[in-house]
Amino acid sequence: MVLLFLxxxxxxxxxxxxxxxxxxxxxxxxPLHNPRRPVP
Structure with a gap:
């Protein structure tokens, strides 16, 4: 029984x-957030 519990x-x-x-x-x-992409 002890072996079963272990x-x-x-x-x-x-x-x-x-x-x-x-x-x-x-x-x-x-990723934690979605960064914005820079606008060219």
Whole structure:
């Protein structure tokens, strides 16, 4: 039973870490605002 709880906690922590990493990668490449282009 303890092994089951430890395995579930380990798997849950991996899911949380993977989701955090994916969020960082997704938001790091997304521009915060759309700058205007200069008019020639």
């Amino acid at each position: 395995s579930a906690g380990w798997l849950g922590s991996l899911v949380v870490l993977a989701a955090g990493y994916a969020a960082i990668v997704f938001f790091a490449h997304r």
